[in-house]
Amino acid sequence: MQLVEERIRTALEQKLTKLDLSGCELRLIPPEIKSLTTLVELNLSRNNFINLNLEPLESLTGLNTLHLESMSLVRIPSSIQSLTNLKKLNLANNRIDKVEDFIGGFTKLEHLSLRNNEVEWVSDQVILLQNLKYLDLGGIKGNRIKVLTESIYNLQELVVLDVSSNELTTISEHIQNLHKLQRLILRNNCLEYVPEAITNLQKLQILDLSFNPTLTSLPDGFKEMRSLHTLHLDQRTLKNPLKKA
Template structure:
């Protein structure tokens, strides 16, 4: 393996390759051959995914000065070193699925960076210097331990897609509403209790995913003509008129047929027994989370156990979790504040989820 590695690097040096693939090599440290002499001056893209790297060399920028893309997905890197800030031409940095606990302030020196992926790490905070990344278009912070997002993130004027699912966030910084290019915001599976009232005011913002925030009781009126809350895990999916009524929980996706519009009539006032049991069990486990961890497929079918851990959705009015049935409230575009911008359109523009027929009847557009 070592000889094959040296040979691959030597060939890349002699032939002045721009791309070098060192994935799945069981590397525990950066190859010395890669940093020997002047390094690889012509290299632009380095792929080192699925190795066992724990750190990056301090002279990385000196030896690989023309790197444009660096892929370090699925290693064991704990800290992004200060030296990363010297890779001034870097446009894409992928450090997903590592053991990152700290992102150094020097990350703000990467003024050409367009895509930064830090999902599935151990981050508790981001340095405010992230706001210096004026060219940043994509930022993925999913599955970390973030308690808050840096206020200066609103300075990333090119940011188009911000994903921060499955963290511990309690609020959305209001200044994020000022981002002129933001088209997709995904903060599913956090601890959000409210959203800024002007979130969605921008025409650019079209997709807002905030499902699985149990304490979130209402949505700003500007979101009523957007695609809202259909993603329970932040996974990408194709949106269409036919599939707008869709709810996801991990690998489980439920597409509701057109007949679901009839659910919640005056005659349909009793929830299914299975739904009542799931909600009761969920409330009990919420008071004692260790009880949920103790459940096994012996006590519940595997499909129901997975659903219990991550409900299909939550009521937009009271935050009640829903497992097997939802009561959709459909708002035609003409009823929304942005109706004047869409002349002649009267199609359904927003679907609010109610937890019962009674909730459906009392749901207020302005709540």
């Protein structure tokens, strides 16, 4: 705790904009943090808090980056709702099972990671994140999503979408709405087919369809995707393997 106190004191005295308290074995958020109103980036990852009281963060309205990885969180703390200037929120490697409605209040968010959680449901309010460029709902163990909410297909600024290691059986044809998408990771799901509409993603550069054992064919339009330079798939499961154009 002495190290934590020293870091907070230094941040306060020098009006620092970044504070890293990751892996400090914190059980509670030090109340002094609420005075660090100059912070724009805070890392609280790899601490095992005994409760989800993040109220000391409510006054840090200037934060644009918040790391809460590997903290055994079972839900997104509602006490961060006041941090509406957040541009990056990392909640990877927790046990969160749903993305609740208040996520829609982070309208400036550009980067959201819920990698390696237990997410089964994502609120339709995610549609309000119209500045979102990076959305990670995947990972090695991934999540438990069976169907992507249609709201995700309307995040037209998305550049990266990772939904690897979930339980998806289909992708909506509305995937074509993500016209800025450059990287789409669908590996390790249960996809039975890929909609022809995916070939309308003319900026797509990387597509990972590997480890989808029930996927047996691909749309012919793949051959016309000129920006696509990396395609990962299991050729052995395909009845119509792609051939070079």
